[in-house]
Amino acid sequence: MATRKQTSAVKAHRQTIKRTLRNRAHRSRLRTAIKAIRKALNEGRIDEARANLSQTVSIIDKMSAKGIIHDNAAARYKSRIAKRLAEASQPTAG
Template identity: 40%
Template sequence: MANHKQAEKRNRQRIKRRARNLQHLSTMRTYMKRVRRALAGGQLDQAKEAMPLAITAIGRAASKGVVHRNTAARYISRLTKAMNAATAS
């Protein structure tokens, strides 16, 4: 447990930041799952609707520092690659 005022404040800040970061992370993962689930089910129209939302959520998480920008780029790349493969076949 924190013994100093500053340590107590840092702990409060840590808790707030963690909650905020988890919210961005959870949102990003949810949108990614929606795209993957639609592609797996063969519902291309739903996947096309969910794709821009997923890309936005990934970009937002990267801009907030929740995920590294290269990780975000990889996620977007893999989703796009899966979408292109599904639409081609």
């Protein structure tokens, strides 16, 4: 940690701690939303997963806009969720 003589470093350290906590909370919310969709898909509740999809995509877009996750990571999350939902929605052949 910075010493008291370096007031700008002390302030930067305080800001980093605050941002880290805020970003951690946002990422946790995002992961929880993604897990809810995955769980619904694994249990065969496709309608519930489809209902949660728009909310989760909104969360992903907000995190990307705020810079909490990278734009490409956001696209990857959305793509994988949509792909899994599409696969689960397809009737199985055979």
